[in-house]
Amino acid sequence: MNHQTLSSFIWSVADLLRGDYKQSEYGKVILPFTVLRRLDCVLADTKEAVLGEFTAKTAQGLNPESFLLRKSGQGFYNTSSLDLVKLLGDQDNVRQNLYSYVQGFSDSARDIFERFDFYTQVERLAKSGLLYLVTEKFANIDLHPKHVDNAQMGLVFEELIRKFAEISNETAGEHFTPREVIRLMVNLLFIEDDDVLTAGNAVVRTIYDPTAGTGGMLSVAGEHLHDHNPKARLTMFGQELNDESYAICKADMLIKGQDVGNIVVGNTLSDDGHAGRKFDYMLSNPPFGVEWKKVEKEVRKEAAEKGFDGRFGPGLPRVSDGSMLFLMHLLSKMRPAIDGGSRIGIVLNGSPLFTGGAGSGESEIRRYVLENDLVEAIIGLPTDMFYNTGISTYIWILSNKKPKPRKGLVQLIDASSFWQKMRKSLGSKRKELGDGHNTDITRLFGGFAEAEQAIMTDATGKEVSRHLLVDGQAPPAAPEGGKVKIVPISRIFKNEDFGYTTITVERPLRDEMGKVVVGQKGKAKGKPQADSALRDTENVPLSEDIGAYFKREVLPHAPDAWIDEDKSKIGYEIPFNRHFYVFEPPRDLHTIDDELKVVTKRILQLIEGLAE
Template sequence: MNHQTLSSFIWSVADLLRGDYRQSEYGRVILPFTVLRRLDCVLEATKPAVLAEFAAKTKAGLNPDPFLLRKAGQSFYNTSPLDLEKLLGDQDHIRKNLYAYIKGFSPAAHDIFERFDFHAQIERLAKADLLYLVTEKFAKINLHPDVVDNTQMGLVFEELIRKFAEISNETAGEHFTPREVIRLMVGLLFIEDDDVLTPGNAVVRTIYDPTAGTGGMLSVAGEYLQEHNPAARLTMFGQELNDESYAICKADMLIKGQDVANIIPGNTLSDDGHSGQKFDYMLSNPPFGVEWKKVEKIVRREHEQKGFEGRFGPGLPRVSDGSMLFLLHLVSKMRPAQEGGSRFGIVLNGSPLFTGGAGSGESEIRRYVLENDLVEAIIGLPTDMFYNTGIATYVWILSNKKPKRRKGFVQLIDASSFWQKMRKSLGSKRKEMSDDQIAMVTELFGTFEEAELATLFDADGKETGRRVVPAGSKVPKAPKGGKVKTAPISRIFRNEDFGYTTITVERPLRDENGKIIIGTKGKQKGKKQPDSALRDTENVPLSEDIGAYFKREVLPHASDAWINDEKTKIGYEISFNRYFYVFEPPRSLRDIDADLKTVSANIMKMLEELAE
């Protein structure tokens, strides 16, 4: 049973709720019941042994917890003799028995249902005479790991959340990231680490997601490493603000045998749940364009009081978009290079690439990561890839353990054309990346070389194929009567190529007779006074000499101008699309005129046929 079929089956529970619950409230019942049934199925085989051990250790006056965990074979257990199927045997007392069953879970699992505020829903369902019917529905669903593996279960949760978010006008994309985007990020994260991917190498590494959602990024990273090197162990850490997403993430981590104490609830920006900790790998998809006004006082206090000793030393972005704060947060979590270093991937929209002029918070953040040689690559994704937005998005890969060949450089990859149309749109998501396309982008990153994408068209203008052509290689021949279009797909720049110096150009203030006004007091005494109405700014590339630029570009047009050195600032921006722009000359007037004559002739012919 695939995840969409399974989630549709679970969704049928909504038919029972209709009338007593608004559509936007369905998730309050269906999500916790789905988690409950999953835990129920996971513990099914070991339940008798756990109950026997519980009775024996309790009778002996011993703390049963470590013994029960061992018997359960999981990082959680349940000491109630009940399960969902047994609850159906006593319809009159199902409310009381369901409470007892939930109470029987070990503390970590019990907390999940508190996060869902499940008790309130039990009371509401009981009053509406729906509790037995809903319990019966879920008891019939087989969610045993042998039938529905962890990957499928994660997709089920994501599909359900997406549906609930759609009908309640919430932002589904805040909760999870499309799996193919995560697979791409995970591939980029691990590709340069041979020691981790080498089969049989029993390494232990940590991975962290400060915006964990339902735990999809952590799960995919774990699956990837398990597939390539089963001997490796990945310890997962995360933090999540939304209670329902946190509960699902925690349930997922419990079943995977991870230490759920590593998954912290709360706002990462205002209350760092992993303060002082460093990690080997990190992944994040922070919300796009979401303001951080609620935590502004706390964030500004840390910036001003702790500076670079805290997380936000380089600068603060505008309050309307806090995504770059998560970038800085991840930078602060990087393990020192001498201790092995770190690499992380973060999904951002286009704004962090170029928003803000020299001296602004955004520019200062870009300046910090580029001047400290932390940016390995930025990959432009196709539009319409996410569930809640169709805008352009970018994956940034940062590392403080760059291979020698990458030091001092940034690789830009334009993967915006690497997509295939989905059979059915999901919210704003209309496109997806295939496994082959993900592998192609990952290979471009791994080879670290400039390349072009050659697109082949037949005589009718229909696309017949694509080839990635490394720099210096021959472009494939065009099909007979067709053509080949080439466009850059991978480009490599020095860090300083993105930097510039903003100079303020002053012109003298003149009196009504055109005479230059000279200052008479203080620091301005004897100096030409600037005319604010004629003031201008120029951006000079860092690679250029400012004096030479000024002499060449400014003085020929304004011989009386000078540079106000006190206002000179250094800025950084990454005009991603400009580096991949390919000029296509317009069609000739002769061709356009010929087409118009052909169209006009066809119209006249049709009119004549109608007149007959």
């Protein structure tokens, strides 16, 4: 049974709830019961051994916790003699027995159900006469690890949350990221670290997600590393704001044997749950276009009091979009290069690339990451890739341990055409990355070379194939009567190519007679006064001499103009789409005119036919 079929089967519990619960409330029952059944199944094989050990060690007056963890083989245990199946044997006392069973879990697991506010739902189900029926339904769902592995279970949780979010009109994308996007990010994150991926190296590394959701990014990273090097260990850290997502993430980490103390609940921006820690790898998909007004006071206070010793030294973006705050948060968690450095993968929308002029918070953040040579690559993804939005998104890969060939350079990869249509849309998600697309993007990044794509069309203009051309490969021959269109896919730039100086161009103020008005006092005495109505600005690339630019572009049109040096500001922007735009000349006017004549003639013939 695949994860979608299994999640649909679990969601069928909603048929029992209909009438007593609103649709938007179904998840409050289904999610905690799914977690409970999963934990129930995970502990099934060691249940008797744990109970025996608990009785023995308690009789000896010993603290049994460490012994029970060893017997369970997990990071949690349950000391109740009950399980979901046994609960069904006493229909009249199912509520009390369910409480007793949940209380039998170790503290780390019990906290999960408190985050779900599970007891409130149990009381409500009992009053509605539904508790036994719901418990029975879940007791008959087999979620044993032998039949549903951790990866599949993670997908089931995500599918359930997506359904819950859809009918609640919530933002599903705030909870998780499509798995194929995570796999791509993980590929890009690990590709340059041979010592970690080489089989046999028993290395230990840390990975962190400040917007952990249900833990999908952490899980996929762990699976990827284990597939390449079973001896390597990835210690996972995360923080999550949403209680239900946090509970599922914690349950997942428990089953994987991770230290659940590393998963923290709370708002990352206002209350850093891992203050002072540094990490080897970081992944994040922060919310797009979500304002940070609720935490504005705390963020501004940290920025003002700590500056670069805190997280927000480079600058603050506008309050309407807090995604760049998460970027700076991750930068503050980078391990110093001398201690091995760090690598970051973060998904952002288009706004952080270009929003804000010179001197703005956004521009200053871009200036910081580019002037400190932290950006390795930015990959543009197709639209309609995420569950909650169809907008364009971009993966930023940042590192303070760039390989020598990448130093001082940034690679831009336009992967917007790398997609396949999904058989069934999920929310706003209509496209997905296939394995071949992930491989091609990873190869383009790993090869660190400029590349193009040859798009083949037949005589009718229909696309027939696409070919990647790396390192100056010659394009294939066009099909008979068709064409080959060459478009850039991967481009490499110097960091300073994205910088510019905004200069303020002033023109003199003139009186009614047309004479230039000069200052009478202080520093302005004897100097032409500027006319604010004629004031203008120009963006001069950092690679150009300002004087030469001014002489060439401004003075021929305004000989009396000058630059107000005191107002000059350095800014940075990354006009991603502009670098991949390919101009297509319009068709010949004579051809268009001939086609119009043919169409007009055809219309006249049709009109004549109607008149007969």
